[in-house]
Every structure is written in C-alpha cells, then in structure tokens.
Amino acid sequence: MGGKLTISQLQVKANSMRNDVIRMLEAAGSGHTAASLGMADILAALYFDILNIRPAEPEWPDRDIFFLSNGHTVPIQYAAMAEAGYFEKDELLTLRKLGSRLQGHPERTKLPGLENTSGPLGSGLSQAAGFAYSLQYLDNVKHRFVYTIMGDGELDEGNVWEAAMFAGKYKLSQLIAFVDRNNIQIDGNTEDVMPLGDLRGKWETFGWHVIEIDGNNIQSIIDAVNLAKAITNRPTVIIANTIPGRGVNFMEYDYKWHGVAPNSEQANDALGELEVAAATIKIKDMSL
Amino acid sequence: MNQYDLNPDVYNDDVKKDPIRAGFGRGLKKAGQQNDYIVALCADLTESTQIGPFRDEFPDRFIQVGIAEQNLVTVASGFAAAGKIPFASSYAAFNPGRNWEQIKTTIALNNQPVKIIASHAGIGVGPDGATHQMLEDIAMMRVMPNMIVVVPGDSIEAEKATLAIAENGKPSYLRLARPATAIFSTNDSPFEIGKAYILRGGNDISLLGTGAMTYQLLIASKILSEWGISAEVVHVPTIKPLDYETILDSAHRTGRVITAEEAQINGGFGGAIAELLSEKLPTPLLRIGIQDRFGESGSPDELFNYFGLTGEHIAKKVQDFINETPQYHRDY
Numbered sequence: 001m002g003g004k005l006t007i008s009q010l011q012v013k014a015n016s017m018r019n020d021v022i023r024m025l026e027a028a029g030s031g032h033t034a035a036s037l038g039m040a041d042i043l044a045a046l047y048f049d050i051l052n053i054r055p056a057e058p059e060w061p062d063r064d065i066f067f068l069s070n071g072h073t074v075p076i077q078y079a080a081m082a083e084a085g086y087f088e089k090d091e092l093l094t095l096r097k098l099g100s101r102l103q104g105h106p107e108r109t110k111l112p113g114l115e116n117t118s119g120p121l122g123s124g125l126s127q128a129a130g131f132a133y134s135l136q137y138l139d140n141v142k143h144r145f146v147y148t149i150m151g152d153g154e155l156d157e158g159n160v161w162e163a164a165m166f167a168g169k170y171k172l173s174q175l176i177a178f179v180d181r182n183n184i185q186i187d188g189n190t191e192d193v194m195p196l197g198d199l200r201g202k203w204e205t206f207g208w209h210v211i212e213i214d215g216n217n218i219q220s221i222i223d224a225v226n227l228a229k230a231i232t233n234r235p236t237v238i239i240a241n242t243i244p245g246r247g248v249n250f251m252e253y254d255y256k257w258h259g260v261a262p263n264s265e266q267a268n269d270a271l272g273e274l275e276v277a278a279a280t281i282k283i284k285d286m287s288l
Numbered sequence: 289m290n291q292y293d294l295n296p297d298v299y300n301d302d303v304k305k306d307p308i309r310a311g312f313g314r315g316l317k318k319a320g321q322q323n324d325y326i327v328a329l330c331a332d333l334t335e336s337t338q339i340g341p342f343r344d345e346f347p348d349r350f351i352q353v354g355i356a357e358q359n360l361v362t363v364a365s366g367f368a369a370a371g372k373i374p375f376a377s378s379y380a381a382f383n384p385g386r387n388w389e390q391i392k393t394t395i396a397l398n399n400q401p402v403k404i405i406a407s408h409a410g411i412g413v414g415p416d417g418a419t420h421q422m423l424e425d426i427a428m429m430r431v432m433p434n435m436i437v438v439v440p441g442d443s444i445e446a447e448k449a450t451l452a453i454a455e456n457g458k459p460s461y462l463r464l465a466r467p468a469t470a471i472f473s474t475n476d477s478p479f480e481i482g483k484a485y486i487l488r489g490g491n492d493i494s495l496l497g498t499g500a501m502t503y504q505l506l507i508a509s510k511i512l513s514e515w516g517i518s519a520e521v522v523h524v525p526t527i528k529p530l531d532y533e534t535i536l537d538s539a540h541r542t543g544r545v546i547t548a549e550e551a552q553i554n555g556g557f558g559g560a561i562a563e564l565l566s567e568k569l570p571t572p573l574l575r576i577g578i579q580d581r582f583g584e585s586g587s588p589d590e591l592f593n594y595f596g597l598t599g600e601h602i603a604k605k606v607q608d609f610i611n612e613t614p615q616y617h618r619d620y
Contacts, residue, residue, distance in 0.1 A: 119393065127369060129363055132369070134367050134370035134372055138327070138372065162353075214593070
C-alpha cells in the first residue's frame with residue numbers, strides 16, 4: 001500500500017461506502033440504515049488509516065483487531081471491507097440473501113476478515129477486552145491494538161458494564177472502544193427509552209480514559225485514536241457523537257430509520273444527495 | 289465387546305468417593321502443564337469450581353472476572369480469538385444458566401474453542417436449593433450447534449474429559465457435580481469424546497446413565513441380578529455427539545431401555561435417547577431423572593432418595609418396568 005490517505009481522500013472513501021450501503025440495503029429490502037450511515041466516517045478512518053491490516057492476508061498474525069459489537073451496522077463494515085479489497089464490490093449486493101457470506105449480522109466463520117460474530121448486543125467489548133488482555137499480559141505484544149464499536153443504545157446492556165469494569169481493573173491500554181453516540185435506538189431517542197445521562201462520568205468512574213469527539217469528523221477520529229494509543233495506563237473510550245443517517249438529509253436524526261431500508265425511490269434520492277456531497281468534497285480539495 | 293476396566297470396589301459400601309469437580313481441577317492443572325495456551329477464567333468461585341490448583345501453578349494464566357457470567361464467557365471468546373484455549377468456569381446455574389445467548393453467539397456460532405465448565409450441576413448441589421440446582425443445562429447445551437457436551441461419571445473420568453476437551457479444538461461443555469461421588473472407573477478405563485461404554489453386560493434391559501447416575505445404575509444392576517434380572521449398564525459420558533452405535537446395539541439386544549440423569553428428563557439425556565430410539569429403533573423406554581419440576585433444599589443423599597435416583601429406587605423401577613413392558617424384539 002502507498003502512503004497515508006489525506007482527509008479529503010478518506011472523506012471520499014466514506015462517501016463511497018455510504019453509497020454502497022444505500023444500494024445494499026435497497027437490494028436487501030431490509031437492514032439498519034441510520035447507524036450504518038452515521039458510522040461511515042469512523043469505519044473509513046479505521047479501515048483506511050488507523051487499522052494495521054492486510055486485506056489480501058486477512059489472517060496476518062500481526063494485524064490490529066476490530067470487533068464490531070453493534071452487529072446490525074455491519075453493512076457499513078462490509079462496504080469498508082469491499083472498498084479495502086477484502087472482496088469484490090459486486091458481492092455487496094448479496095447482503096442478507098440466501099447463501100451469501102454477507103449475513104444480516106456478521107458471522108466470522110463466513111467471511112475472512114471479520115473478527116467476530118455479533119448481533120445480540122453487549123458482547124463486543126468483552127471480546128475485545130479478552131483479546132487485549134491476551135496481548136498485554138500473556139503475549140507481551142505492545143504494538144497491536146484492539147478496537148470495538150458499540151452503539152449508544154447498546155449501553156443499556158449489562159454485559160457492557162461488566163466488560164467496562166473488567167477492562168478498567170486490568171488497565172487494558174491496548175483496548176480502544178468507540179461509542180457511536182447517535183442518540184437513537186429502535187423505540188426512540190436514547191434519553192427517552194433509557195437515559196444514559198453522563199456518559200463521560202460513567203466511563204471515567206469505571207477507570208477509563210474518555211475522549212469525546214465529533215464522530216463524523218475524520219480528522220477528529222484519527223486524532224482521538226492517536227491520543228488513545230498514547231494513554232498507557234488505562235483503556236480508552238471514544239464517545240463519537242454522530243448524526244444517525246449522516247449524509248442523507250431526510251434520514252438524519254430520525255430514529256425511524258434505525259431499522260428500515262430505503263425503497264427504490266428513497267434510495268435514488270439518497271444516492272443523488274451523496275453524489276452532490278462527493279462533488280463538494282472534490283471542489284473543496286482540488287488535489288483530488 | 290471390550291471389557292471396561294471397572295473399579296473392583298465399586299459394589300462395596302466403602303467404595304472410594306471423590307467430587308467429580310475435583311477431577312476437573314486435577315485435569316486442568318495437567319492440561320496447563322501440557323499446553324501453554326490454556327488459560328482459566330473464573331467468576332468469583334475459584335476454589336469451589338476447583339480452579340485453585342491451576343491458579344497456584346499458573347497465576348499469569350488465571351483471570352478473575354468477578355461475579356459476571358456474561359462477561360466470563362464473552363471475555364473467554366476474546367481470549368480464544370487471540371489464540372488461547374480458555375476454560376470459563378462457574379456454577380452451572382449461572383454458566384450456562386445466565387449466559388446462554390453469549391455462549392451461542394460468541395462461542396458456538398463464532399466457533400471459538402472455549403470450554404464452558406459448569407460446576408455444581410444437578411440435584412446433588414443439595415442444601416442451596418432449587419435456584420442453584422441446575423437441571424436444565426443438558427437440554428440447553430445439547431441443542432446448540434457446534435457444541436460438544438460431556439458429563440463425566442466420576443472424578444477420574446472428569447480428569448480425562450478435561451484433558452480431552454483441552455485438545456479437541458471445539459466449543460465444549462463440561463458438566464460437573466458438586467458432592468463426593470463413588471468412583472467406578474480406573475486410570476486404565478477408556479475415555480474418548482463421543483464414546484459410550486458398556487460397564488456390565490446384560491440381556492433383559494439396557495440401563496443408560498450419564499454423570500453420577502451411572503454409579504447408581506451399577507448398584508441397581510447388582511440388586512437386579514439378585515432378583516434374577518440381567519441388566520446391561522451403559523455409561524454415556526458424551527451426550528453430544530451421542531454414540532449411536534453402542535446405544536442402538538445395546539437397545540437392539542435387550543429390547544428395553546431406561547435412562548438415568550441428574551437433570552430434567554425433558555430435553556435432557558433422556559430426551560436425547562428418546563429422540564434417537566424413536567427415529568432409529570423404536571424401543572420401550574423409561575426416563576429416570578427430574579420430572580418437570582424444580583428441586584429443593586436437602587442433603588445430596590436425601591435428595592437422591594426423595595427424587596428416586598438411588599440404586600435401590602432404580603432397581604424397583606426397572607423391575608416394575610420389565611413386568612409391565614414386554615421385551616421388544618425386531619428383526620432388522
């Protein structure tokens with residue numbers, strides 16, 4: 001691979017992944033649109049800047065590890081993986097279809113490059129913690145990092161806080177967790193369904209270093225991870241404030257798009273908006 | 289048939305007893321000595337689940353997760369992803385009682401070779417009462433694809449089973465009982481995952497046992513022989529995969545089957561045998577175990593008596609069953 005991508009180039013990747021997500025979900029006729037779009041910038045930053053991975057060699061033993069915990073957002077991970085070259089983009093349109101490697105929720109054993117199986121919420125942080133513990137205490141490997149993304153609604157799950165306590169106790173400094181703070185879950189806004197309140201305070205009292213960012217700002221995401229890597233006595237959680245449905249105006253901020261796929265008309269409108277956005281990135285950065 | 293190496297003292301009143309879980313503790317330590325990748329996780333029950341000897345010898349490979357059984361198995365899944373062979377141990381009431389979904393998603397479907405160690409399973413838990421007497425676990429675990437289900441019959445076999453699952457590369461469930469249990473096997477007795485063993489030959493009926501109930505079947509068979517009934521005793525320490533060949537062959541020869549388990553017969557070991565026989569070799573069947581009810585407090589001996597699980601109770605049930613059930617022979 002060549003050198004690092006510029007922020008504009010990463011934005012183009014995220015835009016392209018959003019485009020893929022819309023096409024995939026329309027073709028599938030079901031799936032989770034809002035958070036898939038909202039997390040596009042984080043996934044672009046991970047797959048094209050942060051993660052030390054080799055898409056042509058998914059089992060490369062020295063790779064960084066990424067566990068997607070809120071498995072329903074896997075369309076955006078599939079889009080990132082296809083963009084990165086784990087598989088051909090054509091395969092994206094098999095999402096949720098019989099015989100596809102792209103299951104509705106991610107299954108590690110089906111698709112090389114997936115590190116875990118998830119969907120039922122609350123378990124990804126534990127798996128990441130187990131891996132990070134193994135690196136830090138058993139393997140004495142310091143240069144590899146373990147990442148996970150949780151949804152904010154997912155934090156309702158008790159399993160998350162069991163893991164938070166565990167990672168805090170053992171000061172798992174190679175563990176970097178994202179909370180996709182988009183303020184929505186299936187039944188409504190997170191603060192109505194089950195208030196999360198002072199998230200920063202909650203994680204801090206569990207022994208974590210907390211960084212809060214605009215989760216749709218790729219530079220902020222990369223900066224936060226660099227800071228997290230420099231924290232060597234605690235795990236870090238990056239509370240990434242994102243806009244659910246980000247990139248498609250009529251989907252943004254609306255919890256009703258949590259678990260709904262666009263129909264063909266809506267998909268066309270969405271793709272049109274994304275095309276304009278892509279052109280705008282290019283106008284702003286003439287080097288592209 | 290090969291002769292199973294039975295403890296020569298098995299029918300004596302002073303037969304040596306040892307908790308089945310203690311055999312696991314010895315096996316885990318041995319497995320740890322043989323394989324550096326083995327780690328043990330525990331949810332605040334280190335001593336009673338017999339992780340202590342492993343922890344003392346390999347403190348770096350022992351991970352305390354606190355009273356958090358969902359975290360116990362999901363962290364274990366992460367260790368397995370990192371190339372380790374994790375043993376995740378707690379009481380069966382919580383593991384898999386509380387964390388079944390996590391086991392399904394992050395271990396079975398995810399196909400990570402985590403070993404679920406369920407101590408204090410069955411009615412023999414005793415005075416702690418129904419909340420802590422896990423009776424549904426065999427049913428819960430044997431319906432899970434990818435999962436191996438092993439229920440050793442005594443502490444010697446538990447040690448062998450522990451070493452076997454340590455090296456099988458698969459998600460595995462090991463069910464262990466709390467109380468001191470009579471030892472019927474020897475160091476030379478065979479144990480292989482997926483194999484059932486004929487401990488005592490017979491012609492009139494096949495008595496199929498798993499876990500600590502196999503000893504009770506041996507006692508029952510001795511009583512029955514005094515009554516002129518020739519009962520074959522088959523020990524089935526692996527419930528999944530089930531040893532179809534040995535079980536069907538025995539059922540075919542004797543024409544009557546009784547199962548015995550320290551668990552719910554519905555969906556449990558008896559359920560597994562009922563499924564097998566009704567599909568492959570319909571044979572009159574009586575399932576002994578817990579009959580769709582919860583347990584209660586009492587000493588293990590009192591509870592075995594109360595629920596009709598002792599050798600004496602079983603002998604009587606076998607006799608009644610034989611009297612009212614014609615031996616079913618067919619020409620296959």
